[in-house]
Amino acid sequence: MKSIEYQLSRRCFVQSLAAVLATLQLAPVRVWSAVNSPLRKEIPGTGESLPVIGMGTSRTFDIDSRGQLDSLAPVMRAFFANGGELIDSSPMYGAAEQVIGELLQRIGHREPLFAATKVWTDGAQAGVRQMEDSARKWGVKRFDLMQIHNLVDWQTHLRTLKRWKAKGKVRYIGITTSHGRDRRELETILRTEKLDFVQFSYNIADRSAEDRLLPIAAERGMAVLINRPYQRGGLFRTVKGKELPEWAAEFDCVSWGQFFLKFIVSHPAVTCAIPATAKLHHMQDNMAAGFGRQPDAAMRSRMADYFARM
Numbered sequence: 068m069k070s071i072e073y074q075l076s077r078r079c080f081v082q083s084l085a086a087v088l089a090t091l092q093l094a095p096v097r098v099w100s101a102v103n104s105p106l107r108k109e110i111p112g113t114g115e116s117l118p119v120i121g122m123g124t125s126r127t128f129d130i131d132s133r134g135q136l137d138s139l140a141p142v143m144r145a146f147f148a149n150g151g152e153l154i155d156s157s158p159m160y161g162a163a164e165q166v167i168g169e170l171l172q173r174i175g176h177r178e179p180l181f182a183a184t185k186v187w188t189d190g191a192q193a194g195v196r197q198m199e200d201s202a203r204k205w206g207v208k209r210f211d212l213m214q215i216h217n218l219v220d221w222q223t224h225l226r227t228l229k230r231w232k233a234k235g236k237v238r239y240i241g242i243t244t245s246h247g248r249d250r251r252e253l254e255t256i257l258r259t260e261k262l263d264f265v266q267f268s269y270n271i272a273d274r275s276a277e278d279r280l281l282p283i284a285a286e287r288g289m290a291v292l293i294n295r296p297y298q299r300g301g302l303f304r305t306v307k308g309k310e311l312p313e314w315a316a317e318f319d320c321v322s323w324g325q326f327f328l329k330f331i332v333s334h335p336a337v338t339c340a341i342p343a344t345a346k347l348h349h350m351q352d353n354m355a356a357g358f359g360r361q362p363d364a365a366m367r368s369r370m371a372d373y374f375a376r377m
C-alpha cells in the first residue's frame with residue numbers, strides 16, 4: 068500500500084498539473100478521474116446518488132452556428148469524462164435543449180446521464196406538449212427530473228407531474244426559482260407539497276437561502292440543486308487579480324471557481340451545483356471542484372468571511 072505522503076504528493080502533483088494545463092487550455096479531457104472519484108450525494112427520497120457538480124445550459128448552450136456546436140462538443144465530453152451526470156435545461160433557454168440532444172448524439176453518450184429539464188408555460192395541455200417536445204429534442208425516452216420553472220402555473224403542472232411519476236413517465240419531480248424571486252411562495256409549496264427536488268440560487272455572495280430554504284428542504288427530505296453558483300459570473304469580477312488564500316489548499320482547491328463551488332456543495336443540505344460554461348478549461352475547473360477534500364463548517368465560515376472582506 069502507498070504511504071499517505073506518497074498519495075498526498077501525487078494528488079498535489081495532479082492538481083498542479085491540472086491547474087497549469089487548464090490555464091494553457093491544453094488539458095487532456097480526463098485529468099482527475101485517474102486519481103480518485105467525484106464526491107456524490109444522496110437524493111433523500113430514494114438514496115440514489117448524484118455527483119455534486121452538474122451542468123447548467125442557460126445562455127451557454129443557446130447557440131446558432133455549427134462552429135459553436137463544434138466548440139461545445141469537447142466541453143460536454145469533459146463533463147462526462149470527469150464524472151458528470153446531471154444536465155439542467157429548460158425550454159426557456161432557446162436552442163439549448165436541441166443542442167444538448169445533438170451533442171449527446173455526436174459524442175455517442177448514453178449512460179449515466181441524469182436528464183433534468185423544466186416545464187415553463189401555462190395550461191395542462193401546453194405543459195404536456197412542451198415536456199414531450201423537450202424529450203424529443205434531448206433524444207431521451209423520459210426525463211430523470213422534470214421541474215416547474217419559476218413556479219409558472221405550478222398547481223396545474225404539479226397535477227400532471229404527479230400522474231406522470233405514478234405511471235413512471237418521469238422519475239423525479241421538482242420546482243425552481245432563482246435570485247430570490249418568489250421565496251415566500253416557494254417556502255409554502257415546499258412545506259405543503261411532496262416534491263423530490265427543489266432548485267434555487269445560492270452562492271458565497273448570496274447566502275440568503277441558508278436562513279430558510281436550505282433548512283426547509285433538508286427537513287422535508289428534498290434534494291437541492293443550486294443555480295447561479297457563480298452569480299452569473301459576477302463572483303469572478305469580485306476576485307479579479309486577487310490571489311487565493313494559501314489555506315485553500317487544505318480542501319484541495321486551486322482556483323476561485325473551485326473555491327466558490329466547494330463552498331456550495333459542502334453545505335449539508337445541497338445535493339448538486341449546476342454551473343454553466345461554454346469553455347473547456349472552465350468545465351475542467353468546475354468538475355475538479357467535485358474531487359478531493361471539501362471544507363467543513365469552520366472552513367466554510369472562514370471562506371465566507373474572507374470573501375465578504377474583498
Ligand SMILES: NC(=O)c1ccc[n+]([C@@H]2O[C@H](COP(=O)([O-])OP(=O)(O)OC[C@H]3O[C@@H](n4cnc5c(N)ncnc54)[C@H](OP(=O)(O)O)[C@@H]3O)[C@@H](O)[C@H]2O)c1
Pocket residue numbers: 122123124125126127155156216217243244245266293294295296297298299300303324341342343344345346348349350352353
Ligand atoms: N429559475 C431557474 O430555474 C434558473 C435560473 C437561473 C439559472 N438556472 C440554471 O442554473 C445554471 C447556472 O446558472 P447561470 O448560468 O445563470 O450562472 P452561473 O453558472 O452562476 O455563471 C455562469 C457564468 O460563469 C462563467 N464561468 C463558468 N465556469 C467558470 C470558471 N470555472 N471560471 C470562470 N468563469 C466561469 C461562465 O462563462 P464562460 O462560458 O466564459 O465559462 C458564465 O458566464 C443555468 O445555466 C441554468 O441551467 C436555473
